[in-house]
Amino acid sequence: xxxxxxxxxxxxxxxxxxxxxxAPEFAQQYRQRIGGALDELKVMxxxxxxxxxxxxxxRQEALNVYSSSPETFLRDQGDTMRGIFQRYETLLTQxxxxxKASLPIKPFVVMRNADPMTFTNTxxxxxxxxxxxAAGLTWAGGxxxxxxxxxxxxxxxxxxxxxPLRTNRARKQATPQV
Numbered sequence: 001x002x003x004x005x006x007x008x009x010x011x012x013x014x015x016x017x018x019x020x021x022x023a024p025e026f027a028q029q030y031r032q033r034i035g036g037a038l039d040e041l042k043v044m045x046x047x048x049x050x051x052x053x054x055x056x057x058x059r060q061e062a063l064n065v066y067s068s069s070p071e072t073f074l075r076d077q078g079d080t081m082r083g084i085f086q087r088y089e090t091l092l093t094q095x096x097x098x099x100k101a102s103l104p105i106k107p108f109v110v111m112r113n114a115d116p117m118t119f120t121n122t123x124x125x126x127x128x129x130x131x132x133x134a135a136g137l138t139w140a141g142g143x144x145x146x147x148x149x150x151x152x153x154x155x156x157x158x159x160x161x162x163x164p165l166r167t168n169r170a171r172k173q174a175t176p177q178v
Contacts, residue, residue, distance in 0.1 A: 026110070
């Protein structure tokens with residue numbers, strides 16, 4: 001029984017290490033996705049600014065034209081463009097934070113401020129990778145330790161929960177049957 005518990009603890013530790021080791025890779029794929037989103041948003045923003053300038057308007061003036069339109073469609077288009085500008089700035093800030101963060105910290109940057117759409121799409125298309133850099137090995141080590149501790153705690157709790165059953169069985173077996 002003791003050998004089985006050790007094997008389970010080791011398996012949990014290895015699984016924890018494998019799971020945690022993927023955090024830096026997920027952050028890398030997330031950062032790449034942000035780059036692609038920023039490229040596409042920049043195209044839309046450039047087209048908007050070019051059209052506005054062609055008509056003698058700055059960005060804010062063009063947005064004001066949308067806002068003051070009696071047409072609901074045009075007001076909605078203005079709101080859409082405001083959202084695009086805001087999303088671009090948000091993703092640009094997060095990309096900058098990811099670039100400046102050290103490798104082991106990047107997963108925390110993603111978790112702290114993840115863009116819901118980018119996070120969901122990264123998760124959907126995520127491809128696991130073997131971590132051979134310091135960050136991947138650090139996260140793998142942390143996951144190994146976390147898995148080891150979790151298995152130890154679970155084993156301790158389960159051992160305590162089954163102790164009364166074993167004690168009662170031992171008493172019944174020790175009591176002579178008449």
